Amino acid sequence: MKRTGFLYDERFLLHKTGPDHPECPDRLEAIYKGLKEAGLLSKLITIQATKARQRWVEAVHTPRHLIRFEEACMLHLPEYGCPDNQMCPDTYEIAMLAVGGVLNMVTLLMEGKIDNGFCAVRPPGHHAEVSQALGFCYFNNVAIAARFLQLKWGIEKVGIVDFDVHHGNGTQHIFEQDPTVFYYSIHEHPSFSFPGTGREFEKGTGPGQGFTLNSPVLPGQGDNEYKAILQRDLLPAFESFKPDVILVSAGFDAHVDDDMSDINLSTECFTWMMQRIVDMAEKYSHGRVISVLEGGYSLKRLPELIVNHVRVLLGDMERID
Amino acid sequence: MFIDKSMTRNVVSIHPDTHVLEARELLAKHRIRHLPVVDENMKVIGIITDRDIRTAMPSPFLEEEETKKEKERFEKLQVKDIMTRDPVTITPFNTLEDAILLMQKMRVGAFPVVDQEGRLRGIISVRDLMRAFINVLGIEEPGHLFCIVVEDKIGQMKRIVDCITEEHISFGSILVARHWEEGKRAVFPYLLTSNASLVKRKLKKAGFELLDPMEWSLEQLPKSES
Numbered sequence: 001m002k003r004t005g006f007l008y009d010e011r012f013l014l015h016k017t018g019p020d021h022p023e024c025p026d027r028l029e030a031i032y033k034g035l036k037e038a039g040l041l042s043k044l045i046t047i048q049a050t051k052a053r054q055r056w057v058e059a060v061h062t063p064r065h066l067i068r069f070e071e072a073c074m075l076h077l078p079e080y081g082c083p084d085n086q087m088c089p090d091t092y093e094i095a096m097l098a099v100g101g102v103l104n105m106v107t108l109l110m111e112g113k114i115d116n117g118f119c120a121v122r123p124p125g126h127h128a129e130v131s132q133a134l135g136f137c138y139f140n141n142v143a144i145a146a147r148f149l150q151l152k153w154g155i156e157k158v159g160i161v162d163f164d165v166h167h168g169n170g171t172q173h174i175f176e177q178d179p180t181v182f183y184y185s186i187h188e189h190p191s192f193s194f195p196g197t198g199r200e201f202e203k204g205t206g207p208g209q210g211f212t213l214n215s216p217v218l219p220g221q222g223d224n225e226y227k228a229i230l231q232r233d234l235l236p237a238f239e240s241f242k243p244d245v246i247l248v249s250a251g252f253d254a255h256v257d258d259d260m261s262d263i264n265l266s267t268e269c270f271t272w273m274m275q276r277i278v279d280m281a282e283k284y285s286h287g288r289v290i291s292v293l294e295g296g297y298s299l300k301r302l303p304e305l306i307v308n309h310v311r312v313l314l315g316d317m318e319r320i321d
Numbered sequence: 322m323f324i325d326k327s328m329t330r331n332v333v334s335i336h337p338d339t340h341v342l343e344a345r346e347l348l349a350k351h352r353i354r355h356l357p358v359v360d361e362n363m364k365v366i367g368i369i370t371d372r373d374i375r376t377a378m379p380s381p382f383l384e385e386e387e388t389k390k391e392k393e394r395f396e397k398l399q400v401k402d403i404m405t406r407d408p409v410t411i412t413p414f415n416t417l418e419d420a421i422l423l424m425q426k427m428r429v430g431a432f433p434v435v436d437q438e439g440r441l442r443g444i445i446s447v448r449d450l451m452r453a454f455i456n457v458l459g460i461e462e463p464g465h466l467f468c469i470v471v472e473d474k475i476g477q478m479k480r481i482v483d484c485i486t487e488e489h490i491s492f493g494s495i496l497v498a499r500h501w502e503e504g505k506r507a508v509f510p511y512l513l514t515s516n517a518s519l520v521k522r523k524l525k526k527a528g529f530e531l532l533d534p535m536e537w538s539l540e541q542l543p544k545s546e547s
Contacts, residue, residue, distance in 0.1 A: 082513070083489050134463060260517050261517070
């Protein structure tokens with residue numbers, strides 16, 4: 001079995017978003033409980049979060065974004081950046097912890113102490129732009145991890161796979177001019193779903209042309225379409241890019257029971273996807289893959305989805321074809 | 322919404338006595354498709370398009386001998402020889418709606434914009450109108466599109482707006498498809514939110530019918546006969 005890191009910190013529950021908000025602490029509690037009941041916690045290497053160093057956060061975000069966000073928390077403002085981003089005075093600290101935890105995971109991976117890992121973090125990250133919080137996201141955890149891999153660990157090529165049902169506008173914009181970070185996203189078609197970006201003709205700009213790839217999927221589609229599209233788009237793209245490390249923006253809101261979208265994936269399809277991602281990591285990246293939680297709001301389905309996800313990382317999951 | 326606000330002001334134009342080859346270079350250089358043709362007083366006397374030029378060019382299927390002759394002919398051609406004379410123009414104080422309807426009627430891609438004396442002030446093309454359309458759709462800001470089927474009676478829009486405003490969500494735009502099924506209309510609010518599940522729940526609770534996205538259509542209008 002693989003040595004799989006698991007980032008979880010009870011302080012992630014302190015980011016409170018108010019009543020009825022889908023991005024709620026219950027999500028992580030459900031995930032933790034699910035892993036515990038499946039007897040997986042003892043098989044994982046638990047990693048604690050520590051506050052990220054500001055310089056790594058600023059490898060992606062502007063100092064102005066950090067200052068305004070911190071101020072909004074100190075002033076006890078109910079939201080920052082946009083009305084969806086409801087928060088509490090602790091949110092800034094927790095967002096820094098989430099980033100720091102993900103970077104701790106990267107460090108252990110690069111030191112060879114783990115083979116791969118899953119980060120159960122809140123708040124999520126992929127909508128966060130360089131200087132803008134959006135769509136429940138404040139700091140772009142995955143983008144910062146990619147820059148950290150390059151700047152601190154000398155990794156040349158990072159491949160990002162984003163299967164959250166929403167397009168990761170933040171991650172795309174951060175790397176769209178950069179040929180050293182390949183951003184791939186599969187998501188519900190932007191004419192129907194937030195944030196309205198991620199059309200198939202968005203393929204990167206300037207020197208980054210050809211290093212962004214989007215697969216929009218029409219509402220109502222499910223496993224068969226996802227599998228066919230990933231085989232058509234993602235697999236050949238990473239075959240030619242050959243990432244040195246793979247980062248996953250793991251959102252589970254494309255599940256049929258998640259009412260955030262009109263995409264109808266089964267639980268098994270998430271396993272299928274993650275197995276293909278791990279296959280690619282084995283082939284191109286010495287197995288190095290770190291997955292970071294983004295969306296996924298069905299409290300009923302999250303436990304099983306994460307249990308399977310982690311089992312795939314552990315290499316403890318029956319193969320799905 | 323006046324043409325004046327949406328037209329391209331620094332319009333590239335050309336004199337009728339210019340060689341067609343030069344016109345072709347101008348179009349390529351500025352990556353445009355329409356060149357208003359103006360006299361010494363900037364009065365619009367014609368328009369020349371990339372298609373006019375391509376039509377005038379020697380056919381690639383000709384024999385070598387003929388090609389040579391055709392080439393010589395083409396090199397001598399001037400703008401006035403192939404331009405459309407007295408093109409349809411529009412004024413800065415016509416509206417965008419005028420332009421869209423006129424384009425559909427005349428089947429052209431651009432109008433020179435002229436003042437009262439017929440002097441060139443700008444150009445309005447399909448591209449300018451699309452930019453205006455993208456702006457009113459609001460889709461350059463992040464948001465989520467919904468489709469609500471309502472009865473065709475007074476007060477429905479207020480209920481929708483109230484419902485959404487209660488959640489402190491802003492509108493990017495609202496489109497209405499007028500000809501839906503009998504007695505119904507389809508309303509498409511583009512909302513600046515990522516919280517789709519909240520909005521869906523709220524609207525359903527208020528008794529609205531949400532339509533399956535794959536059934537959405539704005540094109541229930543009869544096709545224009547013009």
